[in-house]
Amino acid sequence: xxxxxxxxxxxxxxxxxxxxxxxxxxxxxxxxxxxxxxxxxxxxxxxxxxxxxxxxxxxxxxxxxxxxxxxxxxxxxxxxxxxxxxxxxxxxxxxxxxxxxxxxxxxxxxxxxxxxxxxxxxxxxxxxxxxxxxxxxxxxxxxxxxxxxxxxxxxxxxxxxxxxxxxxxxxxxxxxxxxxxxxxxxxxxx
Numbered sequence: 001x002x003x004x005x006x007x008x009x010x011x012x013x014x015x016x017x018x019x020x021x022x023x024x025x026x027x028x029x030x031x032x033x034x035x036x037x038x039x040x041x042x043x044x045x046x047x048x049x050x051x052x053x054x055x056x057x058x059x060x061x062x063x064x065x066x067x068x069x070x071x072x073x074x075x076x077x078x079x080x081x082x083x084x085x086x087x088x089x090x091x092x093x094x095x096x097x098x099x100x101x102x103x104x105x106x107x108x109x110x111x112x113x114x115x116x117x118x119x120x121x122x123x124x125x126x127x128x129x130x131x132x133x134x135x136x137x138x139x140x141x142x143x144x145x146x147x148x149x150x151x152x153x154x155x156x157x158x159x160x161x162x163x164x165x166x167x168x169x170x171x172x173x174x175x176x177x178x179x180x181x182x183x184x185x186x187x188x189x190x
Contacts, residue, residue: 017055037075045085071096081106119158133159153177 006026013033020040028048036056045065050072057077066081067088073095082104092112099119107127114134118141127147136156143161152172153159160180161168173181 066091070094076101 004024006024006029008028009026010030010032011034015035016039017035017037018039020042021036021044022040022042023044025045026047026049029046030049031051031054033052034054036054036059038058039056040060040062041064042060042062043064045067046069047065047067048069050070051074053073054071055075056079057075059079061080061084064084065087066084067090069091071091071093074093074097076093076096076098077100079098079101082102084106086107089106090111091108092114093116094112094114096113096116098113098121099117100121101118102122103126104122105125108123108131109127110130111128112132112134113136114132116133116136118133118136119139120141121138122142123146124142124144125146126143128143128151129147129149130151132152133156134152138153138156138159141159143159144165146161146166148161148166148171149169150171154172154174156174157177158180159173159177160183162184163181
């Protein structure tokens with residue numbers, strides 16, 4: 001793909017896998033059924049874009065601008081979001097596979113994760129205040145030194161975090177998940 005500004009365009013069923021997509025800016029674009037696996041998005045800016053049923057697994061996001069991005073039904077495995085540009089960083093995820101991804105030190109305030117798989121995702125040092133995890137699987141996800149204030153985990157499963165290592169004021173959890181929050185104490189809960 002040549003360097004360019006792309007506005008109000010739809011990209012449908014295109015294979016960009018294993019490619020470097022540099023010096024591009026995408027504004028209000030839609031990507032449908034595209035394969036970006038192992039692509040290099042370094043220094044690309046996306047603003048007000050939607051990705052539907054796309055594969056971005058193992059892509060490089062070095063200094064990538066992700067501003068008001070919607071991911072719907074996408075495969076986003078092994079992505080290092082922590083290396084992306086933090087300026088105006090905001091996204092939402094619905095029906096996405098995000099296993100083995102990293103969000104270390106990111107501000108994900110008010111982010112929606114709906115019906116997503118987030119297994120082995122690292123959220124260390126992340127601001128997740130007012131974030132909603134609705135019907136998500138958070139098996140082995142890491143929450144350490146996070147801001148989880150008013151974060152809603154109530155409908156999700158397999159999450160554990162140490163309340164003494166995170167800011168958890170008014171965090172919403174399901175009654176059935178309380179045992180996971182006390183895991184470090186090795187209690188015998190019946």
